[in-house]
Amino acid sequence: MKRLIVVLLFSLSAFAEAPRAEIERLNREMTAALERGDGLAVAAIYADDARIAGPKRQTLEGREAIDGYWSPIKDAKWTLEVREVGGSKDDAYEIGVSTLTSARGTYTCDFVVIWKRGADGKLRIHLDLYN
Numbered sequence: 001m002k003r004l005i006v007v008l009l010f011s012l013s014a015f016a017e018a019p020r021a022e023i024e025r026l027n028r029e030m031t032a033a034l035e036r037g038d039g040l041a042v043a044a045i046y047a048d049d050a051r052i053a054g055p056k057r058q059t060l061e062g063r064e065a066i067d068g069y070w071s072p073i074k075d076a077k078w079t080l081e082v083r084e085v086g087g088s089k090d091d092a093y094e095i096g097v098s099t100l101t102s103a104r105g106t107y108t109c110d111f112v113v114i115w116k117r118g119a120d121g122k123l124r125i126h127l128d129l130y131n
Helices: 002-035 039-043 063-070
Strands: 046-053 059-061 077-087 091-102 105-117 123-130
Touching (some): 002 039, 002 077, 002 091, 059 063
Antiparallel strands (some): 046 059, 077 091, 091 105
């Protein structure tokens, strides 16, 4: 019985870590894409119906708006510090700190991202909320 409980707890622990590893991998893909000037590759990690909600109630929604938000950013260095990830492999959240340095200066903010797995099996950003 003890062995079964240990195996079950280990399995649950591995399941809980699965979204964190996938989210951190996607974060690395996004930061690398932005640093090479490929904002559309960053935007592709968002769902087609995703929203970006920024300071002063600036909200963008949908593929065209998200592509337009990320595509003009060039020659940038971006770091994402993940502080917390939770949820399941299909519906997860991420809390952290973002620092983006570009020709316009450095912007550091807190963020909360909601991730959802699409019908294609890929985890995508559903909501990106930052201040």
